[in-house]
Amino acid sequence: MENNIKMVAVDIDGTFMRSDYTYDILRFKGVLSRMNKVGCHLVVASGNQYYQLRDLFSEYDDELSFVAENGAFVKDRTEVVFTANMKKEIVDNVIDVCQEYPEILNVLCGVESAYCQRGTVSQEFYELTNHYYHRLKWVDDFKDIKDHILKFVPTVPEDKTYEYYDMFVERLQGKVEPTTSGHGSIDLIVPGCHKASGLERLVKRWGISSKQCVSFGNGENDIEMLKYCGLSYAMENASQKVKDAAKYICPSNVDEGVLVILEKIFR
Secondary structure, eight states: OGGGOOEEEEOIIIIISOTTSOOOHHHHHHHHHHHHHTTOEEEEEOSSOHHHHHHHTGGGTTTOEEEEGGGTEEEETTEEEEEOOOOHHHHHHHHHHHHTOTTOEEEEEESSOEEEETTTSOHHHHHHHHHHOSSEEEESOGGGOOSOEEEEEEEOOGGGHHHHHHHHHHHHTTSSEEEEEETTEEEEEOTTOSHHHHHHHHHHHHTOOGGGEEEEEOSGGGHHHHHHSSEEEEETTSOHHHHHHSSEEEOOTTTTHHHHHHHHHTO
16 A cells, blocks of 8 residues: 555654644654655645654654645745745735724745734733744834735634624635634635645656545644645544544544554555
8 A cells, every 4th residue: 555655745743743743753753664675755734834754854854755734835844845936916905904993813925934913912922923834024004014914813712703703704715815824814825825835836847646645633724734635634633624634533643643643544
């Protein structure tokens, strides 16, 4: 079975990482070693910032590939192969819409760093965000940022997630696409720029096919990726919508479902 699989793509939060944000390093090393021997690429596919993902796998940065920021940043081992760049007028439009809703806590994500705007979020929110964005800066005005803008990450009250999701669809009219990743977090991404599009860039680059790919996910921002890959697993802790998009269900992140399945595939 492993001879046919050339790429494994894993989401991080709620998928690969246990609930205390750790993983079994020795077990992972064993799986990665066996994957490398049969020429299979491991892709870390997450809505998170590349710099955070790199730090989670600091020993293996040169061995792994990354589809970060929900497909807006793609790295093939040591080489960055794609970064999105949201148009300035769209960036300004999103900023204006978000400013009309004071309970939106916004993070703007660029290639060089992520940013919080002074006066719109608390120091506590900034410090919490810093756990997920290892490059994060304060700015006085989002509109003055000089960086390639990858996406926005507005955080809203969790019980209003879909209310705000619908508002973004209506107000921004396809200029950006909202996708939810849980806990009141909504990514506003460049249309057509999602995890599956990032994987497709690597598939074409490596001369393989989507049928030779396996993916694991638990959030709605994993749905395109799960549908794209020939073999796909939703975590036991995923929502029904995500499970419906996958071919199989595997044990939860708490039970290290990704490693359980990979050990079976790469015996």
